[in-house]
């Protein structure tokens with residue numbers, strides 16, 4: 416399975432990212448529930464990239480740890496960054512008109528979750544979900 | 548073309564490839580006693596040999612964990628996984644790799660660079676052994692999961708009512724499998740009521756109680772109601788002590804009470820149904 | 827932009843989502859639905875999401891908004907056909923869609939609406 420790089424510049428791109436993540440998750444033999452969790456997390460993160468990061472890109476690839484397969488998705492933007500990550504991760508916190516569930520929810524839906532961000536320096540969120 | 552540690556061994560192996568593969572295949576086939584066809588085996592071993600030799604010429608040493616050996620490792624993962632699934636022993640599996648040494652010795656001869664080659668094969672053999680063990684564990688845990696699913700039947704009690712009688716200790720993994728199955732059954736049978744009977748469950752911990760709760764909320768999102776029956780006093784105490792809100796979730800003392808509740812909500816005239824059945 | 831069709835069946839409106847949802851389509855649906863409720867005087871709305879393989883916080887919020895909107899316009903909304911994997915994921919995400927009526931399928935959804943329409947209100 417190849418590495419897929421996808422731009423996130425509009426609503427249609429968010430749909431394409433979801434489809435790419437779904438395909439990778441099926442390929443890595445994630446269970447249906449785990450596929451759904453990962454695709455949902457990706458949808459949240461892609462939308463954040465678009466709404467708050469002013470657009471950016473996603474990299475989707477299959478990963479392997481010994482015999483275990485998984486999918487890694489990285490969301491990157493060169494937007495304003497997040498000053499207070501803990502606050503952003505808190506359920507219910509939003510600086511926009513959302514419900515503030517995206518970031519915290521995405522973290523609950525995946526096995527590995529990392530944010531790299533600094534004010535003025537963009538945001539990169541990496542998630543991994545492993546096949547059970 | 549060839550890199551230092553292996554001298555011209557790689558080229559000599561390539562030149563003698565046919566003879567080499569024939570000897571290697573014969574040894575491996577003997578250890579597998581015909582449980583894999585010669586044609587299949589031939590293809591498998593050629594692929595591995597080719598990858599080993601290419602890796603050795605690309606690598607600058609015998610470190611099989613380096614990226615140069617990536618392709619070999621991938622092939623060996625496939626091999627050990629396949630063998631584990633087919634029920635071969637670890638010894639039978641690892642021999643497929645170790646036997647390459649003997650084939651090279653006999654077919655190409657031993658030179659000063661044989662030691663480096665031998666190190667590579669030892670490492671790859673151990674890697675195969677290791678991945679075999681992991682694959683085996685995976686097979687066993689998959690079987691355990693299947694057993695688990697078998698052990699938790701979701702039964703249809705009435706048109707529109709299913710029940711999940713849980714017996715035994717519920718750990719988090721089992722709770723998850725069981726709950727997913729329950730939700731799928733609601734769709735498959737078009738049932739709007741699910742009774743989760745936990746009479747046979749001795750105790751629950753926070754995680755399991757949370758799973759239970761999440762399942763009930765998920766069922767609601769799908770358009771179905773869950774009723775919990777058979778909560779033992781100890782479990783009730785756990786739930787209260789953990790501060791878990793069961794809120795407006797229906798609970799009943801027994802499975803029969805829960806069924807009556809569900810039937811009442813569906814609008815079944817229980818007395819009429821019973822007399823129809825001569826009860 | 828592709829708009830999601832809204833069908834009128836008797837006193838009810840049926841929205842059956844059959845495509846990969848783009849955010850702008852969901853926003854447009856919300857507007858169209860309000861218009862159609864007023865235009866038709868419909869008393870109930872069934873939103874069929876059987877074909878949806880995910881519902882994220884955005885779509886979830888829109889479902890809640892549509893339900894609230896139709897309530898203001900004197901129509902009841904029921905969301906039908908949510909798949910188990912989607913429901914499990916939504917719960918984990920933290921969305922329980924409190925106050926939204928749900929049903930297993932379109933038929934049951936319609937029955938639920940006609941029962942509600944015939945009683946208290």
Ligand SMILES: Nc1ncnc2c1ncn2[C@@H]1O[C@H](COP(=O)(O)OP(=O)(O)OP(=O)(O)O)[C@@H](O)[C@H]1O
Pocket residue numbers: 459463464467468492494495496497503504508509510511512513514515516517518519538883884
């Ligand atoms: N890529 C990003 N760049 C800058 N800020 C971000 C980024 N992603 C998230 N944030 C900040 O974190 C907050 C929380 O994000 P989260 O996704 O949890 O909620 P939301 O997007 O506001 O609402 P929801 O996702 O529930 O619709 C956002 O409101 C925003 O301030």
Ligand SMILES: [Mg+2]
Pocket residue numbers: 459462463513516517518
């Ligand atoms: Mg968000």
